[in-house]
Amino acid sequence: MGLLPVANAVPAYRDEHLTIDFDRQVAELDATRIVLTRKEYDLLALLVQHAGQIIPRDVLLQRVWGYGAEIRTRTLDVHVRRLRRKLGGYADQYIETIFGIGYRFQPFHAPRYFRQPLKPAFAVGA
């Protein structure tokens, strides 16, 4: 008699502060539910499901919004901002901006992003 879609059970994401139940589409931060709108959830879920990987803007816009490369919009930035707010103080720990490329979700303890200088930059003195 199972009538509610419980078909494909995707394992939840969980770390020290954040839990995301992909089946129930529910997120918790420090054991308190954070209420996400659909787009917010979709975006967060996509990022978290690829934790540690940089996801380019155009991929996010394609997967969450269905937008093609020709569309110019700031809605991704705005949604990232709202997500970050809802992630409270851990926001920048979790969602990194990869300048010129896109965004990356990192588990709480993961090493942060540092851009690789193109030149070896050995000039120590100054």
Next chain:
Amino acid sequence: MGLLPVANAVPAYRDEHLTIDFDRQVAELDATRIVLTRKEYDLLALLVQHAGQIIPRDVLLQRVWGYGAEIRTRTLDVHVRRLRRKLGGYADQYIETIFGIGYRFQPFHAPRYFRQPLKPAFAVGA
């Protein structure tokens, strides 16, 4: 044991204010019978039998009305409204709207679905 075997005895729902006898298809609010039409009862029963779970609109329309995804109607909203009216002052405690998804019945004391005010994000660092 029981001299009068009850066919399929589904345990009734019961909380501080509301009782629903699924076998007799009868509901009581604060010990007073509330008269429900068939559709109203079907809808309430489905929600209550999955108390705590969000049930999407399309699932409700499928299960109670037999409608497929292509049908566009407001009858679900109207029935929810009438149910709420009959649930008196507890209405919004019991039947939550999950925007963009569907509805959820919550037992009287269950934690509610509400949006916490996004506070200005305390500096979390140690």
Next chain:
DNA sequence: CCTGCTTTTTACAATTTTTTTACAACTCCC
């Protein structure tokens, strides 16, 4: 075919979410 009740539709108001806009702030490279 009336009558009373239930259900659905309609039309619009209210609410919530999403997108756009406009500008500030930032990054990178010269």
Next chain:
DNA sequence: GGGAGTTGTAAAAAAATTGTAAAAAGCAGG
């Protein structure tokens, strides 16, 4: 440091969803 390009942000505008009252449509029993 300066400038072009990118991202952050608040606020307004637009779009989508839900709430509601009232009319219309169905449906049984007489």
